[in-house]
Structure formats: structure tokens, C-alpha cells
Amino acid sequence: MSILPFRRKKTDEYSDLNQLIELAQKGDPYVRNKLLEDYIPFIAKSASQATGRYIEPGVDDEFSIALSAFNEAINRYDLEKGASFLGFADTVIKRRLIDYYRSQSARKKDVPFSDFDMDDGEDNIVNYVEIQKSMEVHSQELDTINRQEEILRFGQLLSEFDISLEELVELSPKHADARQNAMDVARIIAEDQEMRDYLLEKKSLPLKLLSSRISVSRKTVERQRKYIIAITLILIGEFEMLQDYIQ
Incomplete structure (x- = not known):
């Protein structure tokens, strides 16, 4: 959602938030965009609290969704009820983030989330269990995607050393002591700049x-050459998830 330039002189005449919302609801685009711009910190904070991680304005998809939800809250807010607009906006943001996570996950409900509906004090029903569940599922899916992407990049890097992922499984030392020794050798190479450079340039182990x-x-x-090379490449590359497996 783009934010248009606003006429600051006009909107500064109104210090009351409800007055600004009323003007926005009546179709003043400059007041609406002033609200959207002024409340960016609130929107980012609300989204961060809902997702349990820092949401960066203009970077994370969740911020765009939260910004759109805040705009929706401006449209839907009932000025006659006298309830807190920011409380209402916070609820709309959380709901839209739930919708977003649902759309990212083609899954069946395995928990009767409606049993955990709660009134947030602003006559809005909020289901924090569903929020948490949706975010957990989405996080797991992101981990799976990131892991697949890492494995793909790792496989491409291995091919430069004439090693395939398939043969790597077969080449893995069968005994724990042998695997540990190979990993120790890989760490020695990874921690030495000269040996790292030799490996990457010559595409072979710096045996001397x-x-x-x-x-x-x-x-x-x-005998363990390919396995040692593979472990070394994981250690010196940007393979955070694969590194967890060999710690």
C-alpha cells in the first residue's frame, strides 16, 4: 500500500485521533495517509507482538499486511461506540495476520480453536491460541522451504568438487569415531585461511x-576425502541449518 504525500497544515488542525478518523472515513486521502504514516511504529509493534518476532517496515510481508489491516480498521471503526481505536486496530491486524498464515498453509484444522475465543475488552473476539498455532505452522513451513533451498545450494556447490549428494550418503563413515575424526579434520581446514583457500581454489584437500x-x-x-570436503564446505559456507546437523 502506497502512502500519498499529505497536506500537513490541514491535518495539523486536528489533534484528536477520532476527528482524523472521521475525516478519513469521509474520504479525505491526505488525512488517511497521515494516519497511516504517523502510526507506522504502532503498526510494526502490533505485527511484531502478533508474530513473536521483529517486523521491519517496508521489508517484511507481515508489515504490508498489518498496514493494510490498519487502513481497514480506519474504515470499519465505529465512532459512536466510544471504544479505543488503537485496541480495535490491533485486533484487526492480528486477524489479518492469521488470515495470511492460513493462506500460506493448506492444512486441516486439528484443534477446535473456537473453544479458545476470548473477548479482548473492546467487543472483539480474539483467539490467541489460533494465532500461536497459525504462526507455528507457518514457521515450520518456512523452515522446510529454507532447508530445501540450503540443500539445493549445497548440492550445486558439491558438484564443483565432483561430489553428489547421493554418493555422500554412501560415503559417510559408518562408525561414530571415524565420523568424528573426519569432522575434526574438516574443522581444522575450516579454521585455517590458507587451507580454506587451497580447498576452494584447487578443489582438493590440502594434504601437505x-x-x-x-x-x-x-x-x-x-579414503574420507569427499566426506571431509563436504563437511568443510558446510562449515565455511552459509548453511546455517546444515551446520546444526553437524554440531
């Missing part, structure tokens, strides 16, 4: 440089 740093036999290192 390693010889004075490890107690593992050269024959063993050569």
Missing part, C-alpha cells in the same frame, strides 16, 4: 598442509 596438524593417517584422510 594437513600433515603436520593431524594425527590421522594420510590413507584414512584420502
Whole structure:
């Protein structure tokens, strides 16, 4: 949603929030955009509280949804009821974020969320259990997408070293001690700039440089070559989720 320039002189004549809302409801685009612009911090805070993470204006999709919800709240607010507009707007923002997470998740309801409906004190029904559940499902889906994207990038990087993801599974040392030794070698390479550069440039292990740093036999290192390279690439690359697996 774009925010138009507003005539500050005109809107500054009104200090009461309800007066500004009434003007916006009557069709004054400058007053409406002043409200949207002035309450950006409130909108971002409301969205952040609803999602449980920092929502950055102009960056996160959730902020755009919250901004649109705030605009909707301006349209729907009943001036005659005398309830808090900001409380009402906060509720609309949370509802729209729920709708957003629902749209991102093709899932069936497995919990009777209506049993947890609550009145927020402003004659609005809010279901915080559903908010939390929706956000958890959406977060899990984002993790899955990010993990798939990481694996794809990792597979592409491995191909530069003539290694495939399929053979990597077969090459993984079967014994825990052997896997740990290979990981220790990979960490030594990852923590040494000269050896990292050698690996990335030559597309092979820096065996001579390693010889004075490890107690593992050269024959063993050569046998585990592809596995060690793969672990090293995970350690030095931007593969946060894959790194969790090898910690």
C-alpha cells in the first residue's frame, strides 16, 4: 500500500485521533495517509507482538499486511461506540495476520480453536491460541522451504568438487569415531585461511598442509576425502541449518 504525500497544515488542525478518523472515513486521502504514516511504529509493534518476532517496515510481508489491516480498521471503526481505536486496530491486524498464515498453509484444522475465543475488552473476539498455532505452522513451513533451498545450494556447490549428494550418503563413515575424526579434520581446514583457500581454489584437500596438524593417517584422510570436503564446505559456507546437523 502506497502512502500519498499529505497536506500537513490541514491535518495539523486536528489533534484528536477520532476527528482524523472521521475525516478519513469521509474520504479525505491526505488525512488517511497521515494516519497511516504517523502510526507506522504502532503498526510494526502490533505485527511484531502478533508474530513473536521483529517486523521491519517496508521489508517484511507481515508489515504490508498489518498496514493494510490498519487502513481497514480506519474504515470499519465505529465512532459512536466510544471504544479505543488503537485496541480495535490491533485486533484487526492480528486477524489479518492469521488470515495470511492460513493462506500460506493448506492444512486441516486439528484443534477446535473456537473453544479458545476470548473477548479482548473492546467487543472483539480474539483467539490467541489460533494465532500461536497459525504462526507455528507457518514457521515450520518456512523452515522446510529454507532447508530445501540450503540443500539445493549445497548440492550445486558439491558438484564443483565432483561430489553428489547421493554418493555422500554412501560415503559417510559408518562408525561414530571415524565420523568424528573426519569432522575434526574438516574443522581444522575450516579454521585455517590458507587451507580454506587451497580447498576452494584447487578443489582438493590440502594434504601437505594437513600433515603436520593431524594425527590421522594420510590413507584414512584420502579414503574420507569427499566426506571431509563436504563437511568443510558446510562449515565455511552459509548453511546455517546444515551446520546444526553437524554440531
